[in-house]
Structure formats: structure tokens, C-alpha cells
Amino acid sequence: MVIDIVEERGLADIDIKWGDPWDCHFPLIHGIKAPSLPWMIMIYTVMWTGAFGIALGLHFKIACACFVLPYWYIFLLDKGYWNNHTYLYGIVATLFWGTEANKYFALDASNARRNGNSVPYWNYFILKFQFFALYFLAGLKKSGREWLEGYAMTNLSRHWVFHPFNVKETDSQIKKSLSSDCSALPSNEILHNETTHKESNIKVDQKDNDTQSKSKNSIESDEKEAASICKKFRGGQQPPKATRKQKFVVSLLLCHVMLQFFLPYSHFISKGYNNWVPGLYGYSWDMMIHAWDTILVVIKVHDNANNKVRYLDPEAWVQGDRWVRHGDMAIQYSQCLKDNLMRRREETLSTRHRLEDKEKWTNKKSPQISGLSTNLSIYMDVWCSLNGRFQQRIFDPNVDMLTVDWHPLKPVSFLMPLLTRYNSYRYKLEEIQQHVYTWSNYTDVLFVADFPGMYLENYISTDFANVSLTVLEGEVTYNEEDSASTITIPKERSIPVKTGMFHRVKTTSSYPACYMYTYTNQTKEQLDSDR
Numbered sequence: 298m299v300i301d302i303v304e305e306r307g308l309a310d311i312d313i314k315w316g317d318p319w320d321c322h323f324p325l326i327h328g329i330k331a332p333s334l335p336w337m338i339m340i341y342t343v344m345w346t347g348a349f350g351i352a353l354g355l356h357f358k359i360a361c362a363c364f365v366l367p368y369w370y371i372f373l374l375d376k377g378y379w380n381n382h383t384y385l386y387g388i389v390a391t392l393f394w395g396t397e398a399n400k401y402f403a404l405d406a407s408n409a410r411r412n413g414n415s416v417p418y419w420n421y422f423i424l425k426f427q428f429f430a431l432y433f434l435a436g437l438k439k440s441g442r443e444w445l446e447g448y449a450m451t452n453l454s455r456h457w458v459f460h461p462f463n464v465k466e467t468d469s470q471i472k473k474s475l476s477s478d479c480s481a482l483p484s485n486e487i488l489h490n491e492t493t494h495k496e497s498n499i500k501v502d503q504k505d506n507d508t509q510s511k512s513k514n515s516i517e518s519d520e521k522e523a524a525s526i527c528k529k530f531r532g533g534q535q536p537p538k539a540t541r542k543q544k545f546v547v548s549l550l551l552c553h554v555m556l557q558f559f560l561p562y563s564h565f566i567s568k569g570y571n572n573w574v575p576g577l578y579g580y581s582w583d584m585m586i587h588a589w590d591t592i593l594v595v596i597k598v599h600d601n602a603n604n605k606v607r608y609l610d611p612e613a614w615v616q617g618d619r620w621v622r623h624g625d626m627a628i629q630y631s632q633c634l635k636d637n638l639m640r641r642r643e644e645t646l647s648t649r650h651r652l653e654d655k656e657k658w659t660n661k662k663s664p665q666i667s668g669l670s671t672n673l674s675i676y677m678d679v680w681c682s683l684n685g686r687f688q689q690r691i692f693d694p695n696v697d698m699l700t701v702d703w704h705p706l707k708p709v710s711f712l713m714p715l716l717t718r719y720n721s722y723r724y725k726l727e728e729i730q731q732h733v734y735t736w737s738n739y740t741d742v743l744f745v746a747d748f749p750g751m752y753l754e755n756y757i758s759t760d761f762a763n764v765s766l767t768v769l770e771g772e773v774t775y776n777e778e779d780s781a782s783t784i785t786i787p788k789e790r791s792i793p794v795k796t797g798m799f800h801r802v803k804t805t806s807s808y809p810a811c812y813m814y815t816y817t818n819q820t821k822e823q824l825d826s827d828r
Contacts, residue, residue, distance in 0.1 A: 298348040298351060298352065298364065298386065298390070299345070299348045299349060299352055301348075301382075301386060302341065302344060302345050302348055303345075305382065305383070306341075306344075306368075306371065306383075307378070308341050308345065311334070311337060311338060311341060312334065313616075314616070315331060315334055315337040316334045318333070319614050319637055320614055320615065320616065321614050321615045321629070321630055321633035321634070321637075322374060322375045322377070322633075323375050323376050323377045323619075323620060323625075323626045323629050323630070324373060324374050324375060324376070324629075325372075325373045325376050326373060327625075327629065329373065329374060331374050331375070340367045340370065340371065341367070341371075343363050343367050344363065344364050344367035344368055344371070346360075346363055347359075347360045347361065347362070347363030347364030347365070347367075348360075348364050350363065350364075351364060351390070351393060353403065353404050354398070354399040354402070354403020354404050354405050354406065355403070355404040355405060356405070357398065357399035357403065357405050358394065361390065361393050361394035362394065364390050365387070365390050365391050365394055368386070368387050368390060369387055372384075372387055376577055376579070376626070377616075377617045377619045377620060377626065378617070379577060379578055379579035380578060380579060381431075381578075381579060381580075381582060381584050383579060384579045384580045385427075385431065388427060389424070389427060392423055392424060392427060392553075395549075396416075396420040396423075396424075397416050397417070397420060398416075398420065400415075400416055401416070419546065419547075419550060422550075423550055423553065426554060426557075427557070430554075430557045430558065431582060434558075434561050434582040435582045435583075435584055438561070438581070438582055438583045438584075438586055439586055441586070443586060443587075443684050444586050448588070448684040448685045448723060449585060449586040449587060449588055449684050450585065450588065560580050560581075561576075561580065561581045561582050561583075563576075564576040564581070566706065567705055567706065568705075568706060568707055568708045568709075569624070569625055569703060569704055569705040569706060569707055569708070569709060570623065570625055570705065571708070571709065572622055572623055572624065572691065572709070572712060573622075573683055573691065573712075573715040574587050574683070577623070578619075587683065587684065588683070588684050588685070589622060589681055589682070589683060590681065590682040590688070591618065591621055591622075591679065591680065591681045591682075592680050592681075592682075592688055592743070593678070593679070593680040593688075593755075594611035594618075594621055594677070594678070594679050594680075595608065595611075595677070595678040595679075595694075596608065596609040596610075596611050596634070596675065596676075596677055597609075597675070597676040597677075597678070598634075598638070598673055598674075598675055599673065599674040599675075599676065600669055600670055600672070600673060601670070601672040601673065601674055602670035602671075602672045603668070603670060607669075609634065613634070614633065614634065614637055615630060621679045621681070621691070622679075622681060622691065624692065624703065624709035624711065624712055625703060625705070625709075627677055627679075627692060627698060628698055628701065628703050631675040631677065631698035631699055632698075632699065634675060635673055635675065635699060638669065638673070639671060642669055673699065674697040674699060674700070675697065675698045675699050676694055676695065676696070676697065676698065677692055677694065677698055678690065678692070678694035679691050679692055680745075680753075682744075683715065685723050685726065685727075686715075686716065686719065686720065686722075686723060686746075687716060687719060687722070687726075687744045687745060687746035687811055688743065688744060688745045688746070689713070689715075689716055689745070689746045689747065689748075690713045690747070690748070690751070691712065691713055692711050692712065692713060693711040693712075693713055694751075696710075696711040698711075713748065716746050716809055718809070719746060719770070719809075719811060722769075722770075722811065726744055729742060729744075729813070730742055733815055736817075737817065737822075738822075739817050739818045739819070739821055739822040740763075740815065740816070740817050740818075741815075741816060741818065742813055742814065742815050742816075743813060743814045743816075744769075744811070744812075744813045745802075745811070745812055745813065745814070746809055746810065746811045746812075747773075747802070747804045747809060747810055748804060748809050749804050749805075749806060749807055749808065749809065749810075750803075750804065751803070751804055752801050752802060752803035752804070753801070753802045753803075754799060754800075754801050755799065755800060755801075755802065756798070756799050756800075757794055757795070757796045757797070757798075757800070757814075757816075758796065758797070759796045759797045760818060760819065760820040760821075761796055761816040761817065761818060761819065761820075762796070762816070762817045762819040763815075763816060763817045764793065764794040764795075764796060764814060764815070764816040765791050765792065765793055765794060765814070765815050765816075766786065766791060766792055766793075766794050766802065766812060766813075766814060767789075767790070767791040767812060767813050767815065768786045768787065768788050768789065768790055768791075768810065768811070768812045769788070769789070769811040769812055769813060770788060770808075770809075770810060770811040771788065771804060771806035771808060771809060771810025771811060771812075772785065772786065772787050772788065772804075772805050772806040772810060773785075773786050773802050773803060773804055773805060773806075773810050773812060774786070774802070774803045774805050775792060775794075775800065775801070775802055776800065776801055777795060777798060777799070777800045777801075778798055778799040778800065778801075779798065785805070786812075794814070
């Protein structure tokens with residue numbers, strides 16, 4: 298815990314994580330504001346002191362309180378940093394608070410000798426249960442096809458842990474080894490074992506009839522002897538009744554056990570936090586079963602007063618990119634963007650900035666013609682791929698994130714459905730990708746799927762050459778920004794794509810269309826040739 302606070306919880310870079318008042322955060326409870334940097338330093342200091350106290354067993358109960366209370370407060374301040382270890386550390390620390398772990402190998406052990414150094418068994422049980430539940434539920438989460446077929450481990454085989462295996466095996470072979478299904482056992486061996494078991498049962502049943510009468514008498518005598526021994530040992534007294542405290546502790550333990558088994562599957566209640574996969578990343582124990590790939594994030598700010606459109610950098614005032622996959626976090630980010638824009642506008646107008654800077658934000662003579670008004674709409678177009686599927690939209694790009702309705706118990710209304718109808722295409726996508734890689738060391742491919750009536754507005758950099766667009770399913774139209782003509786591309790047809798300009802690909806078929814870009818990275822090729 299002492300090391301985790303510095304490395305994972307952000308104490309080492311607390312000024313970067315919490316020091317900028319312009320940064321956007323994503324609290325679990327909407328509306329909670331993070332304290333200023335001096336207050337955050339004090340909160341982290343109290344938490345770090347508590348971690349040292351727990352490690353040393355010094356003033357154990359107070360140390361647990363100093364760690365647990367700030368920890369859960371920081372936990373609620375930003376769900377963008379959540380992971381499974383974040384939740385696990387908080388749970389274990391809370392359980393420690395209720396145990397008597399300071400009665401042995403601790404600085405408080407001297408007091409424990411005076412007050413009794415026995416530790417109740419439930420102290421050990423609840424900690425063992427917590428780690429059992431973690432790995433048991435994580436194993437259940439990995440029983441789906443996404444994990445067993447290897448699509449959830451797109452980049453796992455490239456981790457440095459598996460580098461020694463790359464000497465003899467490829468990435469695909471390592472993925473197959475990691476996701477091997479135990480159902481591949483030979484069925485004839487199982488049938489053989491069942492037959493042998495039945496034959497042995499017939500022989501055993503013949504002997505059972507002879508031994509049952511003998512064993513019955515011995516069991517009755519053993520029961521009488523055991524009862525007499527227990528009576529002498531207890532001195533004829535009844536076992537003590539459970540106290541109210543013991544009953545209360547047992548009730549809390551049972552509630553915790555049921556809660557730990559319920560929370561990972563409670564996403565049918567908290568529907569507002571679901572996206573293509575259920576729940577927030579943290580308490581679901583779904584480690585490494587969702588491989589996300591985001592290629593495009595477009596944030597459009599529409600000024601409703603003067604009908605002007607501006608585009609924002611998707612990395613502005615934010616440190617992570619998890620918000621692009623969660624509807625509630627996208628709403629929080631859009632609200633933060635508007636607050637920052639209005640704040641920047643007021644600061645620019647109230648201070649001595651250059652005249653050109655002030656005109657960017659408003660025009661006092663004619664505010665309806667130029668500048669940025671307070672009547673804004675923010676639209677987000679995010680393209681993601683989940684577990685090796687086509688790149689597709691995750692949010693409806695025509696929904697104003699500042700006015701859309703959201704509730705934690707209701708499904709996200711602007712979430713686009715995952716195109717599971719093309720799941721079987723992933724086998725073919727791998728084949729196409731491997732084929733494109735054989736063209737040269739600098740060729741690559743990008744797979745895209747879109748809904749009927751929607752379009753992708755894309756810009757191809759001049760760093761790429763030999764760019765082509767091929768339709769795999771459905772029908773699309775293609776037109777460039779400097780051309781009024783529109784080209785219709787049916788299934789299994791290709792056209793070249795010009796670089797250095799915008800183009801638009803619109804789906805005209807009645808069902809979602811799938812297409813791919815193939816290209817050569819000529820800039821990288823030139824750099825390698827110059828070495």
C-alpha cells in the first residue's frame with residue numbers, strides 16, 4: 298500500500314494529476330469537485346501515513362481509518378483512473394479495519410499480550426474469501442467466447458513477459474496457448490473412464506452387502522463413545538450462546554459475501570454506466586477481456602447564436618482517454634469543456650489581451666455575427682473497435698451532449714449498438730491483414746463499418762501513398778471536398794483515394810456497410826531508406 302500510493306494512486310505526480318484547475322475529472326457522483334492542490338496533498342499525506350501505520354502495526358485502527366477514508370474519497374473523485382487493483386486495495390483496507398491484524402508481528406503486539414493475543418477465525422476467513430472471490434469471478438468472466446477465441450488478447454502476447462516465447466512461437470501461437478479451452482479433452486478417453494467406472498461399481502456393490510451389517514454395529518458403538526467423551530470434556534455444560542456482537546459480525550460478513558458475488562453481475566441495475574460491455578472497469582473483475590482500439594475522436598462545438606462550428610482537440614483539458622468509451626463520462630467531459638470555454642472567454646474579455654484575441658471570443662458591436670456566444674451545443678463522434686471488430690461509432694454524432702438525458706439506472710440513449718452481425722468477419726479480417734502485410738513492410742489496412750444513412754468524413758495525410766477504398770459488405774458513396782461528383786461503390790469494388798484532402802464515405806445500403814482502407818506509409822519507408 299505504501300508503494301501503491303506513490304506509483305499507482307498518483308502521489309509521485311500529484312501536481313500533474315490534481316494541480317491544474319482546468320483539468321476535467323470524472324467523479325462517480327456528478328457534481329463533486331476535486332479540492333485544490335494543497336488540500337489534495339494533505340489528503341494524500343494522511344492516506345500515506347495510514348499505510349505506514351498498517352504496515353508497521355502501529356495504532357492499527359487509527360491507521361486504517363487514516364487510509365480508508367481518504368482512499369475511498371479519492372476513489373469517488375475520478376472513475377477515469379479506476380482499475381481492479383484500485384477497488385481491491387480499498388476493499389482489503391476496509392476489511393483490515395475490522396480485523397485484529399495487529400496482535401502479532403506488529404508494534405501494537407505488546408498491548409495485545411496484555412489484552413489477549415487471540416485472533417478470531419473470521420479475520421482469516423474474510424481475507425481468504427476476498428481473494429478467492431476475485432480469482433473465481435475473474436475466471437468465470439473469462440469463460441466467454443471473446444476470451445477463449447483469443448480476441449480479447451490482441452496485444453497481450455506482445456507483453457515483455459512473453460518475449461522468451463517469441464524465439465520459437467509467433468504472436469498468434471502464444472494467443473492460442475493462452476486461450477486454450479479445457480473442453481479439448483479427447484471424448485473417447487472420457488467414455489473409457491465412464492465404462493471402467495461402471496464395471497468397478499458392479500464389483501464393489503457385491504462386497505457392500507456383506508460389509509454393511511458389520512459396519513452398522515461398529516458405527517453405533519462409535520457414536521456412543523464419542524458422545525460420552527464430549528460430555529466429559531464439557532463437564533456436562535451446554536455450549537455458550539452467541540452474543541449480540543457475534544451475531545452482528547456474522548451478519549456483516551454474510552452481507553459482504555453476498556455483495557461481492559452480486560456486484561460483478563449488478564449491471565442490469567446501473568444501466569447508465571454500461572457501454573458495449575457491462576459496467577465500469579473496476580469492480581467487475583473482468584480483467585483483460587476487453588481490448589479497445591480508438592482511431593478517431595471528433596469534438597464539434599456548434600455556436601447556436603451565430604451558427605458557427607468549431608472543432609476541439611479531444612485531448613484538451615483531460616489526461617486520459619477512457620471517457621471516449623463511456624456515455625456518462627462523455628457527458629461530464631462535454632460539460633467541463635463548456636465551463637472551460639466560458640471561463641476562458643470571461644478571462645479574455647476581462648483582462649488586457651490583444652484585440653485579435655478578444656474578437657475570437659466576442660464582438661461587442663455585433664455579437665450575433667462573430668465570436669463565441671454562451672449558447673453552445675457539443676457533438677462527439679468516436680470510432681472504436683472492440684476485440685478485433687470493425688471500427689465503428691460508439692455514440693450518435695447527432696446528439697447534443699449538453700442537453701441529452703442521462704440517468705444511472707436507465708440505458709444510455711445515445712449509445713450506438715455494437716455490430717455483432719459481423720463477428721464472424723474477424724476470421725476474414727485476419728486473413729486480409731496478413732495478406733496486406735505481404736505487399737511490403739510499410740503497408741497496412743484499416744477496417745471500418747458504418748450505419749445506414751451515416752457518413753465518415755476523413756482526411757488522409759500526405760504521409761501515405763497508394764491509398765485505396767474497398768467495400769466488403771453493403772454499398773457506399775464517395776465524394777471529395779473539391780469535387781461535386783459522387784461515386785457509388787458496390788460490394789467488392791475498390792477506388793483510389795486522394796491524399797491531402799477531406800473525403801466523405803456515406804452508407805447508402807439498407808444495412809450497415811463494411812469497407813477497408815489499404816495504404817503505404819511512404820514517410821516511414823523514406824526514413825528507413827535514409828538511415
